[in-house]
Amino acid sequence: MSVLVYTESENGTYKKTALEVASYAKGIADMMGTTATAVAINGGDTISLGAHGIDKVLNITNDALGDFNASAFAKAIAQAAKAEGAKVIVLSQSANAKYIAPLLAIELEAGYASNVVGLPESTSPFVVKRTAFTNKAFSNTEITTDVKIVGLGKNAFGLNETSGAAATEDFAVDLGDTSGVKVQSIDKATDKVAIADAEIVVSAGRGLKGPENWEMIEEMADILGAATACSKPVSDLGWRPHGEHVGQTGKPVAANLYIAIGISGAIQHLAGINSSKTKVVINNDPEAPFFKAADYGIVGDAFEIVPKLNEKLKAFKAANS
Amino acid sequence: MKILVCISHVPDTTSKINFTDGDTQFDTNGVQFVINPNDEFGLTRAMWFKEKQGASVDVVNVGGPETEPTLRKALAIGADSAIRVNTPATDGYQVAKELAKVVQDGGYDLVIAGRESIDYNGGMVPGMLAGLTGANFVNTCISLEVDGNTATTIREIDGGKEIATTSLPLVIGGQKGLVEESDLRIPNMRGIMMARKKPLNVVEPTGAAAETKAISFEKPAPKGAVKLVDNVDELIDLLHNEAKAI
Ligand SMILES: Cc1cc2nc3c(=O)[nH]c(=O)nc-3n(C[C@H](O)[C@H](O)[C@H](O)COP(=O)(O)OP(=O)(O)OC[C@H]3O[C@@H](n4cnc5c(N)ncnc54)[C@H](O)[C@@H]3O)c2cc1C
Numbered sequence: 001m002s003v004l005v006y007t008e009s010e011n012g013t014y015k016k017t018a019l020e021v022a023s024y025a026k027g028i029a030d031m032m033g034t035t036a037t038a039v040a041i042n043g044g045d046t047i048s049l050g051a052h053g054i055d056k057v058l059n060i061t062n063d064a065l066g067d068f069n070a071s072a073f074a075k076a077i078a079q080a081a082k083a084e085g086a087k088v089i090v091l092s093q094s095a096n097a098k099y100i101a102p103l104l105a106i107e108l109e110a111g112y113a114s115n116v117v118g119l120p121e122s123t124s125p126f127v128v129k130r131t132a133f134t135n136k137a138f139s140n141t142e143i144t145t146d147v148k149i150v151g152l153g154k155n156a157f158g159l160n161e162t163s164g165a166a167a168t169e170d171f172a173v174d175l176g177d178t179s180g181v182k183v184q185s186i187d188k189a190t191d192k193v194a195i196a197d198a199e200i201v202v203s204a205g206r207g208l209k210g211p212e213n214w215e216m217i218e219e220m221a222d223i224l225g226a227a228t229a230c231s232k233p234v235s236d237l238g239w240r241p242h243g244e245h246v247g248q249t250g251k252p253v254a255a256n257l258y259i260a261i262g263i264s265g266a267i268q269h270l271a272g273i274n275s276s277k278t279k280v281v282i283n284n285d286p287e288a289p290f291f292k293a294a295d296y297g298i299v300g301d302a303f304e305i306v307p308k309l310n311e312k313l314k315a316f317k318a319a320n321s
Numbered sequence: 322m323k324i325l326v327c328i329s330h331v332p333d334t335t336s337k338i339n340f341t342d343g344d345t346q347f348d349t350n351g352v353q354f355v356i357n358p359n360d361e362f363g364l365t366r367a368m369w370f371k372e373k374q375g376a377s378v379d380v381v382n383v384g385g386p387e388t389e390p391t392l393r394k395a396l397a398i399g400a401d402s403a404i405r406v407n408t409p410a411t412d413g414y415q416v417a418k419e420l421a422k423v424v425q426d427g428g429y430d431l432v433i434a435g436r437e438s439i440d441y442n443g444g445m446v447p448g449m450l451a452g453l454t455g456a457n458f459v460n461t462c463i464s465l466e467v468d469g470n471t472a473t474t475i476r477e478i479d480g481g482k483e484i485a486t487t488s489l490p491l492v493i494g495g496q497k498g499l500v501e502e503s504d505l506r507i508p509n510m511r512g513i514m515m516a517r518k519k520p521l522n523v524v525e526p527t528g529a530a531a532e533t534k535a536i537s538f539e540k541p542a543p544k545g546a547v548k549l550v551d552n553v554d555e556l557i558d559l560l561h562n563e564a565k566a567i
């Protein structure tokens with residue numbers, strides 16, 4: 001009956017989103033008067049899971065799950081859910097979790113609510129609040145099936161540390177044929193922060209005039225340990241790679257801090273970045289719509305302000321680390 | 322190759338979102354509906370297969386009669402025929418169940434759907450459809466090549482790309498990258514004329530039940546006014562001490 005949570009890891013380390021969904025699963029478990037069980041696939045040391053409310057970890061070690069394989073991962077998680085008799089299963093909204101969740105929903109005949117922003121309003125009936133219309137609204141959604149899957153949006157709940165420790169059990173799975181989709185290679189810039197994982201995102205738009213002016217943006221991202229992003233026209237023009245395009249039709253950003261430089265703040269851009277906590281705008285047009293959506297702003301020329309800001313940020317970082 | 326492109330009918334990206342009936346219904350008043358952007362990329366890729374490799378391309382929507390102009394637009398872009406499953410879309414599972422019947426009846430090799438629809442942002446229909454029909458599935462697909470029964474795909478992952486091979490039957494959740502923005506087609510007069518003569522078949526639903534229910538909607542709380550600062554020291558101070566963001 002425990003609440004089951006899939007805790008994603010990379011190279012044996014649980015991601016911050018994994019600790020967030022663990023904290024969240026514990027929150028639901030408390031509401032339902034039960035415990036939280038994590039399922040880890042080729043995961044690492046489980047101390048950090050115990051410290052975020054997990055009572056038990058089902059550890060799946062399986063070579064067939066060495067490369068990511070959504071349908072095999074969904075099967076493995078489904079078997080763990082069945083073994084635990086779990087009625088509520090929690091996943092993050094990472095690219096891989098979003099890939100697994102609908103397959104898992106079919107495996108378990110479970111209803112699935114994605115982009116959930118907090119603890120259920122009630123667990124019977126089971127009602128969660130989720131974003132809809134690309135962050136322009138929320139929908140209070142009831143999951144009506146016996147087994148329920150919740151996809152928790154990034155930074156929607158935060159981390160809750162506890163003093164607990166998790167009991168770890170090995171869990172064997174029977175995957176059958178896993179040859180459906182075979183990964184051939186992965187192309188990932190290891191020296192860069194991914195937008196999905198980033199706490200801070202530094203984003204720039206057409207106001208920067210051309211790709212040659214991105215050095216100062218990269219520099220700011222470097223200083224802050226941030227990911228770089230851009231508006232849609234910037235990637236359409238080929239100034240920046242497509243993977244950096246954020247907004248309604250690009251990647252969603254739910255960062256702690258979003259810094260927008262030379263971006264006007266069109267409705268399609270804002271829709272995708274709205275769930276970021278703190279928004280800063282640097283734009284030379286005081287009428288730019290982005291100022292209405294921002295927390296802090298500087299009206300001025302990016303080419304003057306950004307280099308100054310970078311110098312001061314460097315000094316700030318040096319003094320505060 | 323028989324291709325089915327799933328088309329969701331969504332408010333244009335500039336739409337103001339409002340609700341009626343005590344915040345239980347989306348207010349469609351004055352809202353312009355379009356082909357879901359992710360589906361438009363998929364449809365354009367399907368046209369490439371049709372023209373370069375030889376394929377038939379059908380489009381499908383699960384929805385009421387009001388979605389027909391959106392299907393006609395897909396026909397004007399070049400799809401061969403359209404199917405409308407005559408029932409309102411209530412949740413991702415119900416839609417996937419209805420689509421699964423269309424896929425099985427039509428014997429499609431390749432189903433192109435979108436990563437998510439920009440209205441309810443479920444991100445569930447393609448995966449559920451693959452699960453229900455036993456097809457292979459690649460989500461957030463940004464490149465798709467098909468050679469005989471084999472497909473090579475590129476998937477967007479957090480911070481990079483993943484190249485994979487798989488086989489038909491296949492369902493993808495597609496997005497920008499499948500084709501470039503500049504490859505998207507605006508229907509021309511001839512396309513629009515031809516679309517009028519193409520079949521738009523209305524089929525009755527199986528009556529699949531939903532698993533989730535939107536009870537009510539709300540809009541985000543209005544934002545406080547922006548704090549404008551005129552020097553970078555002040556900004557750093559606010560970000561550090563007030564927002565605790567750095
Ligand atoms: C279907 C559809 C989907 C879309 N999806 C997205 C999406 O997902 N993401 C997205 O971003 N857009 C999207 N758009 C595009 C969106 O409508 C805007 O066109 C786009 O966001 C504008 O990008 P921008 O702000 O970089 O450029 P502009 O609108 O050209 O704005 C540039 C800004 O830079 C400022 N500026 C100029 N010079 C300087 C300077 N020296 N210093 C400081 N500031 C300066 C200007 O004042 C201006 O505000 C979509 C559009 C459509 C139709």
Ligand SMILES: Nc1ncnc2c1ncn2[C@@H]1O[C@H](COP(=O)(O)O)[C@@H](O)[C@H]1O
Nearest residue numbers: 327382383434435437438443444445446
């Ligand atoms: N009512 C519908 N009719 C046909 N296809 C749909 C419908 N709803 C969603 N889809 C398809 O599923 C994709 C993902 O939608 P969703 O799971 O609702 O975010 C869309 O991009 C469409 O390709």
